[in-house]
Amino acid sequence: MNELGPVWLTTRREILVRGRSRAFIIGLAVTVLLVVAAVALPRLMGGGGDRYVVGLAGAQSDRLAAVLGAQAEAAEDTELTVVSYPDEAAARAGIESGEVEAAVVDNARLIVAESPGANLRTMLDTAHRIVATEERLRSAGLDPGAVQQAMQVEPLAQVSLSGTSEEEAGTRRMLAMAVVILLFLLIIQACTMVAMGVVEEKGSRIVEILLATIRPAQLLAGKVIGLGVLGLLQIAAIAVAAYAAAQVGGLLPELPEDTPGVLALSVGWFLLGYAFYAVLFAAIASLVSRQEELQSVLTPATLLLMASYFVAIYAVMEPAGTVARVLSIVPPFSAMVMPVRASGGEVPMWETGLAFGLMLLAVLLVLWLGGRVYERAVLRTGARVRIAEVLRAG
């Protein structure tokens, strides 16, 4: 068999066996549910936005209906239904029966059961003013078409001095935050699985049989790749669920144009970050023989990952700050900070390139060193192996 055969077999085993484990399936289901809930909850809590049913009767009803409809259309999350009544008495009956909550008669009187909410009141007032103004201008002899056109005024356009609109900046922050949290969760989860897998094999001594058959590098590569693929599958599932929930909820904000690019880049960074931490975790895990010892030996590596995470969160708040700029280039921080900066807006090409190159070097270094440690430590069962000892030996 060629050199890649065993890698493929071990990769496949990891995907099949881990992928069907209860822990993985439940974990994925819970994450997806959480994401869907986080996306859809605001909508559910808000009772699906505002809904109004308004009655109209008497003069200018048609124009009012048109203007109200346009307003509801323009406002997000607002649904307005208009019921036409032949006269005021019918409208009053409609309110009493609860068919409508308010009625406008002759564009002069607002009849309500109890005082309406501020939103509805504003909408009705605005419509009233527009239609009444139109009517007066028309009776002053102006051309009705011209009047209507003159009344169509665009809302105030907002210009922010930072170049992007306030709203877009908010959306970008949200996007960056989502990317950071997802990256962190997936990396730590997948890397922990790698570490536990290494200890499982070492502790159960199955590694003796395996390493009498395949090379340590092949075994490690298969494990890292297999669990990485599972990680990517998780990203895909979460992204699809989040997108679908937002679509159904109808509250997907206008995403910046470069979103697909940002996401693709984030996947790239995930791969680099994952490769770095997975091999690091695997090498460290190979020093111990029992799962109980794993937590404590992994602490420094976990802290490094946590530090990256906090810097990245900080960078979400202040993407243009010096800390964010510098650490977005220094590996392994770059793996989490750079995607944040990228989703926060423009990053000079050379900075992205440099960060990528340095991170790649770091990954190669970890592969080389971590591979050596793993190879030498994984067969030394029993007491915890000291890392200096392993590096010195052979």
Add this chain to the structure above:
Amino acid sequence: MLRIDELRKRYGEKVALDGVSLTVRPGEMFGFVGANGAGKTTTMRIVMGVLQPDGGEVRWQDRPLDFATRRRFGYMPEERGLYAKMRVREQLEYFGRLHGMSPDRARRSADDLIERLGLTERRDTEVERLSLGNQQRVQLAVALVHEPEMLILDEPFSGLDPIAVDALAEVLLERTAAGVPVVFSSHQLELVERLCDSVGIIAGGRMVATGTVAELRARERHKRLRVVLSEAEPGWADRLPGTIVAKDGDEVILEPDDDQAVLLEAMRLGRVEQFGWVEPKLSEIFREAVA
């Protein structure tokens, strides 16, 4: 043919192997026995390449044993290791394929072993849900699944019920009949005596005796006499010239100074019903060798 030549291994100050040499010929069943901590596992791990020796060499077919060749060996480590979450058949297939078998062949071989080792009902059970003995059977199947050219088994019989012992013995004998050499370590000396063509006794990291069971017996053969007398006075046994090992009614077992002198004296003391050398048991040879 497997040749182990002057293997040395130390752990810090502790010398585990102090020049271990042995040879296993094609089709030979080799029993590797020795007290706890004598160095059996260390030797086998070195053969399988999971431990590096400080000195010495392992040769296969007159060439140094390398990784590619070792992949065609079957190995059962002392500490059992299986993937707890994998099902029996799936696990066997995986190991078969890892050794380079085609998916088809791996499956056929797995199914065959599952049947031979009495695991048919457990075929799709996750290993962690099997009893210890059944896990042991799976472990053996893992060592056998890729139709290895040589078998290195570290205490394969421990923990098995008599039926499983017979099933395994049958499988191993079948392999040796096909020319595959088998080395297994064991503390069950009757089993070794029954199954093995050759035996190696290791003590304190050195081989103290190797050879066929018959050869080892021959070394110890003329050591103990069994004498049965009738019509003799009580206390007759003490008058025989030699050291008494055991005494039971009319029967006495002793290590003679001179066997012919014992016979003459016995005839004088009573009527000699039986007189002859005791065939030593492997356990006796073992005790003698490691003493």
